[in-house]
Amino acid sequence: MQITGDGDLGFPELQRTETDNSAPTDSRQPLPTLYFTFASKNMGEGCLLQCGSLKDRESPRGMLPGSEWLSHQLGLLGLELRVSSALLLIFLTFSIWILGKGLTFVHQCYINCQQLRCFPEPPLQNWFKGHVGLIKPSEEGVKNIIKFVTTFREVFLMWGGPIHPIVFICHPDYIRPVTSASAYIAPKDKLFYGFFKHWLGDGLLLSKGDKWSQRRRLLTPAFHFDILKPYIKIFNKSTDIMHMNWRQLYVGDSIRLNVFDHISLMTLDSLQKCVFSHDSHCQEKPSPYISAILELSSLVSKRNQEPVLYWDHLYYLTSQGRQFLRACHLVHGFTDDVIQTRRRILAEQGSEAFLRNKIKGKTVDFIDVLLLAKDEEGKALSDKDIRAEADTFMFEGHDTTASGLSWALYNLAQHQEYQDRCRQEIQELLRGRQPEEIEWDDLSQMPFLTMCIKESLRLHPPVVAIARRCTKDIQLPDGRVIPKGNICLVSIFGTHHNPSVWSNPEVYDPYRFEFDNFQKMSPLAFMPFSAGPRNCIGQNFAMYEMKVVLALTLLRFRILPDEHPARRKPEVILRAEDGLWLRAEPLQHPSMPETHLSEAPQN
Numbered sequence: 001m002q003i004t005g006d007g008d009l010g011f012p013e014l015q016r017t018e019t020d021n022s023a024p025t026d027s028r029q030p031l032p033t034l035y036f037t038f039a040s041k042n043m044g045e046g047c048l049l050q051c052g053s054l055k056d057r058e059s060p061r062g063m064l065p066g067s068e069w070l071s072h073q074l075g076l077l078g079l080e081l082r083v084s085s086a087l088l089l090i091f092l093t094f095s096i097w098i099l100g101k102g103l104t105f106v107h108q109c110y111i112n113c114q115q116l117r118c119f120p121e122p123p124l125q126n127w128f129k130g131h132v133g134l135i136k137p138s139e140e141g142v143k144n145i146i147k148f149v150t151t152f153r154e155v156f157l158m159w160g161g162p163i164h165p166i167v168f169i170c171h172p173d174y175i176r177p178v179t180s181a182s183a184y185i186a187p188k189d190k191l192f193y194g195f196f197k198h199w200l201g202d203g204l205l206l207s208k209g210d211k212w213s214q215r216r217r218l219l220t221p222a223f224h225f226d227i228l229k230p231y232i233k234i235f236n237k238s239t240d241i242m243h244m245n246w247r248q249l250y251v252g253d254s255i256r257l258n259v260f261d262h263i264s265l266m267t268l269d270s271l272q273k274c275v276f277s278h279d280s281h282c283q284e285k286p287s288p289y290i291s292a293i294l295e296l297s298s299l300v301s302k303r304n305q306e307p308v309l310y311w312d313h314l315y316y317l318t319s320q321g322r323q324f325l326r327a328c329h330l331v332h333g334f335t336d337d338v339i340q341t342r343r344r345i346l347a348e349q350g351s352e353a354f355l356r357n358k359i360k361g362k363t364v365d366f367i368d369v370l371l372l373a374k375d376e377e378g379k380a381l382s383d384k385d386i387r388a389e390a391d392t393f394m395f396e397g398h399d400t401t402a403s404g405l406s407w408a409l410y411n412l413a414q415h416q417e418y419q420d421r422c423r424q425e426i427q428e429l430l431r432g433r434q435p436e437e438i439e440w441d442d443l444s445q446m447p448f449l450t451m452c453i454k455e456s457l458r459l460h461p462p463v464v465a466i467a468r469r470c471t472k473d474i475q476l477p478d479g480r481v482i483p484k485g486n487i488c489l490v491s492i493f494g495t496h497h498n499p500s501v502w503s504n505p506e507v508y509d510p511y512r513f514e515f516d517n518f519q520k521m522s523p524l525a526f527m528p529f530s531a532g533p534r535n536c537i538g539q540n541f542a543m544y545e546m547k548v549v550l551a552l553t554l555l556r557f558r559i560l561p562d563e564h565p566a567r568r569k570p571e572v573i574l575r576a577e578d579g580l581w582l583r584a585e586p587l588q589h590p591s592m593p594e595t596h597l598s599e600a601p602q603n
């Protein structure tokens with residue numbers, strides 16, 4: 001078989017060399033280079049055998065004398081060996097590097113475990129699962145948290161698998177070093193907040209470092225009293241619509257309601273008006289934008305419970321992930337449209353006239369504030385930044401407030417004596433006023449209702465925990481140290497249910513928040529809005545909205561417990577398993593005239 005430079009390369013190499021009887025024997029013909037290449041490609045023994053046979057048969061005569069041919073052969077072989085040695089060396093170096101990394105990791109885990117041994121821990125499920133499954137998003141999980149907090153009182157360790165420790169903190173003195181640490185030393189942990197990234201972008205909730213501190217400064221004026229004042233009217237209006245819908249459902253002597261659903265829709269309605277000045281009438285007819293936000297919130301909660309879907313690339317391949325992307329697309333599209341339209345108006349009118357017109361219209365919405373905001377160097381926010389912030393407000397502001405309000409109604413339904421006292425307070429405040437509407441000045445005139453809301457936020461905090469990653473060692477007041485690199489879970493729920501902090505913590509008692517009693521408490525004993533530099537920027541907005549909604553609701557309805565007590569479900573926020581069901585009994589009241597009822601649309 002003649003093998004030339006452009007010979008047939010389709011056959012296996014071994015077959016060629018073994019059966020090759022037609023290798024060049026004519027000394028004047030140069031030996032084809034390809035031949036050598038083929039022969040020397042087979043490394044080791046096979047290669048040497050082939051080289052030997054070639055030498056015997058072909059080398060003595062022709063253009064390459066035997067010794068030269070041999071040295072040429074050996075040269076090539078040497079080159080091959082050098083290449084293979086280099087590859088072997090790279091492989092060995094890589095293996096040693098991997099091994100080194102592995103050993104360093106194991107060593108670090110070991111050192112970390114040793115350092116964390118100073119913290120007590122509940123009994124493990126087993127060495128592999130750690131404590132996974134003990135704190136489920138269910139009533140059983142909640143009871144376990146209460147059990148651990150009652151046992152350990154300050155700080156304890158939970159293992160999310162064999163090598164994933166979480167330092168669980170549930171006492172104000174131990175929380176302080178973490179929440180008061182700068183956002184650089186204790187940033188938010190990616191694992192807990194990463195699911196929101198595609199939806200909320202680099203908004204205030206998820207951004208970090210310099211970007212966060214610059215944004216926080218820029219956005220603080222958006223929550224100034226002057227901006228929030230006109231929103232009280234919006235809260236009144238949205239509550240009126242919700243109540244009209246409730247009356248539509250009225251059969252017999254009371255209405256059975258999953259209050260969480262109704263209130264979520266109402267808080268979204270208000271937020272859409274405050275953030276975008278947009279009325280989608282979502283409480284009266286379905287709104288694709290509002291449905292998409294509700295869908296996104298529920299998809300994030302579902303994903304949270306399925307660790308296999310924590311990896312983004314895998315999640316976005318699933319039908320749930322694609323549903324999430326579609327909903328994000330819709331929500332982003334809506335926000336982008338509002339921003340574009342507003343930018344056009346701003347460009348046409350100029351910022352001064354734009355603001356003047358807005359103030360004349362009485363409401364400056366969040367988009368206006370974001371469009372006009374400028375940092376110290378006079379730099380404005382980009383459209384993408386504005387979208388991230390607006391989407392963050394819509395998410396952070398609706399479910400949290402809905403949870404706070406729903407549990408407040410639940411607690412007042414269980415305690416009619418407190419409900420009656422609240423109602424009396426509102427009736428006296430609004431006596432002789434028509435229409436009965438909560439105004440800005442009324443907000444500071446409802447001390448008992450405020451105490452009831454706060455006690456409900458203690459017993460049922462909407463955000464049950466916040467997570468931080470320690471980028472430096474954090475020293476606790478008793479000298480123990482949370483080593484750098486670990487995740488801390490500041491348990492808001494745990495602190496609020498800690499018997500070392502609150503006496504009879506499971507009892508709903510609004511008098512804890514009477515001025516004299518509350519003065520004696522640590523400021524971190526009650527932290528539904530978190531604490532420190534990354535506390536909730538929207539807490540005043542939320543408190544005002546809760547006061548308006550609760551006051552009007554208690555004025556118009558008696559809230560009664562449902563047959564079955566609610567089972568708590570701590571997801572991204574605190575919900576109830578199978579919804580939070582209550583009964584509402586309409587009270588005869590002039591602020592809800594019958595004409596409203598006939599105007600109200602079917603739900």
Ligand code: HEM
Nearest residue numbers: 204205396397400401404462463466529530534536538542
């Ligand atoms: C009862 C209602 C609310 C509760 C219980 C609540 C609770 C919280 C908590 C605990 C945090 C800290 C989260 C963390 O560190 O991981 C937070 C942050 C935040 N909240 Fe609220 N929130 C409520 C209402 C609102 C409202 C109405 C808005 C806006 C309209 C809002 C906007 C934000 C934003 C933007 C952040 C991030 C702040 C930052 O990192 O600088 N929240 N909230």
